[in-house]
Amino acid sequence: MAYDVEKYRREYPILSREVYGKPLVYLDNTASTQTPVEVVRAVEDVYYRHKANVHRGVHALSQEATMLMEDSRERVRAFVNAGDIAEIIFTRGTTEAINLVASSYGQLLEPGDEVILSVMEHHANIVPWQLLRDRKGIVIKVVPMLADGSLDMDAYKALLSPRTRVVSITHVSNVLGTVNPVADIVRMAHEHGAVALIDGAQAIAHKDVDVRALDADFYVFSSHKMYGPTGIGVLYGKRELLEKMPPYQGGGEMISHVTFEHTTYAELPFKFEAGTPDYVGIAAFHKAIDYLTGIGTAPIAAHEEELLEYTTREMMKIPGMRIFGSAPGKCAIISFLIGDAHHYDTGMLLDKLGIAVRTGHHCAQPLMHALGVEGVVRASFALYNTKEECDMFLSALRRVAAMLG
Numbered sequence: 127m128a129y130d131v132e133k134y135r136r137e138y139p140i141l142s143r144e145v146y147g148k149p150l151v152y153l154d155n156t157a158s159t160q161t162p163v164e165v166v167r168a169v170e171d172v173y174y175r176h177k178a179n180v181h182r183g184v185h186a187l188s189q190e191a192t193m194l195m196e197d198s199r200e201r202v203r204a205f206v207n208a209g210d211i212a213e214i215i216f217t218r219g220t221t222e223a224i225n226l227v228a229s230s231y232g233q234l235l236e237p238g239d240e241v242i243l244s245v246m247e248h249h250a251n252i253v254p255w256q257l258l259r260d261r262k263g264i265v266i267k268v269v270p271m272l273a274d275g276s277l278d279m280d281a282y283k284a285l286l287s288p289r290t291r292v293v294s295i296t297h298v299s300n301v302l303g304t305v306n307p308v309a310d311i312v313r314m315a316h317e318h319g320a321v322a323l324i325d326g327a328q329a330i331a332h333k334d335v336d337v338r339a340l341d342a343d344f345y346v347f348s349s350h351k352m353y354g355p356t357g358i359g360v361l362y363g364k365r366e367l368l369e370k371m372p373p374y375q376g377g378g379e380m381i382s383h384v385t386f387e388h389t390t391y392a393e394l395p396f397k398f399e400a401g402t403p404d405y406v407g408i409a410a411f412h413k414a415i416d417y418l419t420g421i422g423t424a425p426i427a428a429h430e431e432e433l434l435e436y437t438t439r440e441m442m443k444i445p446g447m448r449i450f451g452s453a454p455g456k457c458a459i460i461s462f463l464i465g466d467a468h469h470y471d472t473g474m475l476l477d478k479l480g481i482a483v484r485t486g487h488h489c490a491q492p493l494m495h496a497l498g499v500e501g502v503v504r505a506s507f508a509l510y511n512t513k514e515e516c517d518m519f520l521s522a523l524r525r526v527a528a529m530l531g
């Protein structure tokens with residue numbers, strides 16, 4: 127079936143709005159993708175027809191809401207090919223999922239145990255481990271990258287040691303677009319008796335993810351980066367690990383029995399889901415996954431790759447253009463600077479021309495440091511972007527480059 131981008135665009139009313147009297151060109155998809163009508167309607171449907179707190183009620187609405195939430199859990203399980211719905215924990219996002227693992231699995235670590243991260247991690251995959259270091263005296267080691275933005279796998283191999291307990295690395299860099307060899311990363315971690323967490327925030331909408339084929343111990347991602355509602359994320363974890371881990375937060379839903387003297391905890395996955403979840407968003411997340419798989423991550427990735435190649439080629443013709451990240455097979459993310467122009471000035475001027483890009487350190491300050499910059503401008507593509515939009519972006523970029531000298 128041909129890739130019908132115009133048809134897909136019609137499902138996103140926001141894409142036909144204007145900013146400053148100019149048609150919006152939305153290229154901030156790495157931060158958050160837009161949400162199609164059918165997913166928004168699914169949110170509306172729960173609010174209008176099924177809203178009642180989940181898991182506790184005998185009445186019809188509560189049972190319907192619970193069923194929608196648990197159907198969504200099963201949908202997520204199938205989507206990432208997990209073996210068991212008990213392995214799918216709903217969180218507020220990737221950040222909370224990593225905090226959950228660092229905090230809970232972290233309690234099983236001893237002073238001097240080592241956690242390996244990479245230089246291209248998002249702060250969400252750095253700071254939780256630093257908090258653990260402060261609490262537990264663990265040691266953090268960092269895998270560097272090569273000049274093209276690929277992970278230095280020789281350095282990774284050299285960092286693995288008998289004290290390595292956790293390897294926590296991103297699947298796709300949110301700045302460089304680098305796709306890391308996560309199956310190898312996981313296998314090598316296992317050879318050293320360590321567990322591997324893969325941050326899938328930037329991969330999940332662009333790659334087919336099979337957690338069992340990857341053999342990842344933990345895999346985390348966010349709904350808002352995959353055309354779904356905000357405020358929802360997923361922690362996939364292997365059952366035997368989740369069973370061993372202490373609860374992350376305490377409260378309703380996560381208990382089996384409570385007295386003032388002693389509390390026993392609920393079974394998985396509820397042990398890790400204290401309090402009322404965003405069951406409305408979770409129900410609509412189901413639709414987002416159906417939507418994504420309906421189009422297919424492979425055709426989406428092929429479409430985005432075309433836009434990436436075309437735009438990169440044309441950008442390189444602009445005098446002074448510096449693009450960060452050229453690893454083979456990179457995802458459709460272009461981080462750049464024009465000469466010495468400040469990233470913020472470039473982003474502001476592009477915004478006035480209707481182009482939404484992101485500027486700054488992209489929650490990856492150690493990576494900025496390694497690149498020798500304070501920040502970069504980032505354009506990133508999604509399933510609904512078009513070649514015409516790339517041309518609008520390129521023409522705006524040429525104007526901005528001329529203005530900034």
Ligand code: PLP
Nearest residue numbers: 219220221248250300327328348
């Ligand atoms: N990890 C990566 C690679 C990301 O790109 C992001 C968000 O941009 C996150 C983690 C954090 O995701 P969230 O803010 O949805 O928790």
